[in-house]
Amino acid sequence: MSRSMRLNSPIKTLLLFVMALAGCFAMLGIRFLFTGRLSQTFLARNLFLGVVPLAVSLVALFVFRREWKLVGRLLMWLLSVVWLVFFPNSSYIFTDFIHLIQRGLPEDVSPNDRSLANMLVWYDIITRSLFAFVGHFLGLASLYVMHHLWRKEVGGLWGGILVAASCLAAGYGVFIGRFVRWSSWHLFTNTEETWQSLMQNLTAIDAWLFSIGFAIFLAASYFFVYVFKKHLFVFKESP
Numbered sequence: 001m002s003r004s005m006r007l008n009s010p011i012k013t014l015l016l017f018v019m020a021l022a023g024c025f026a027m028l029g030i031r032f033l034f035t036g037r038l039s040q041t042f043l044a045r046n047l048f049l050g051v052v053p054l055a056v057s058l059v060a061l062f063v064f065r066r067e068w069k070l071v072g073r074l075l076m077w078l079l080s081v082v083w084l085v086f087f088p089n090s091s092y093i094f095t096d097f098i099h100l101i102q103r104g105l106p107e108d109v110s111p112n113d114r115s116l117a118n119m120l121v122w123y124d125i126i127t128r129s130l131f132a133f134v135g136h137f138l139g140l141a142s143l144y145v146m147h148h149l150w151r152k153e154v155g156g157l158w159g160g161i162l163v164a165a166s167c168l169a170a171g172y173g174v175f176i177g178r179f180v181r182w183s184s185w186h187l188f189t190n191t192e193e194t195w196q197s198l199m200q201n202l203t204a205i206d207a208w209l210f211s212i213g214f215a216i217f218l219a220a221s222y223f224f225v226y227v228f229k230k231h232l233f234v235f236k237e238s239p
Contacts, residue, residue: 017054020134021047027127035120043096043131049089049184050135056083057142064149076149083146084166086184088173090139091218093132095178100124139170140218140225147226164219171214172198175207 060079151159
């Protein structure tokens with residue numbers, strides 16, 4: 001008997017993701033109704049990039065299930081690299097809280113003030129939290145798919161090592177995105193300069209501090225997804 005991975009009710013799972021994304025965009029729409037200004041659109045762009053790793057992981061799963069032998073395995077590992085390039089985008093939105101920290105509140109305004117200006121601060125906190133949560137969850141779901149594929153290919157130990165390495169690489173990717181201001185797309189559109197920046201910052205103390213902290217955050221988050229994996233996927237026995 002062999003075990004193959006499939007989505008637990010694909011239609012319902014897709015509906016769940018669509019509803020989550022719709023909720024995020026609804027938050028931006030409601031803000032527009034109250035202020036008359038279309039702002040925070042960068043959150044939508046960042047969330048779109050956060051969807052990419054899940055899409056790539058599902059393509060890798062499709063390829064893996066085709067059983068195309070050597071060609072399929074090579075393609076699956078190639079997709080693993082592409083997935084890793086975009087994986088940091090899923091949780092990058094957490095760093096967007098820095099804009100709210102910078103904006104802050106006037107010194108003479110209480111956090112409990114009920115003015116529209118103060119409520120917009122709270123509303124923006126909630127909005128960023130939702131975008132960050134949805135993007136982060138999509139990334140963890142994609143990591144779970146890739147983890148399953150790696151375990152099938154190289155075993156449980158190396159699969160776990162690849163998960164840990166992916167979390168650390170993602171932490172570094174978020175650092176590069178936030179502080180060096182390179183995005184995943186730059187690896188394809190500005191390859192030479194992007195790789196130079198990646199190599200130059202590998203020895204920076206602040207890069208290691210941020211990357212390790214973010215990696216622990218990702219790994220701890222993934223632990224809960226892995227433990228409750230049966231709520232996301234089921235295994236179907238096949239002869």
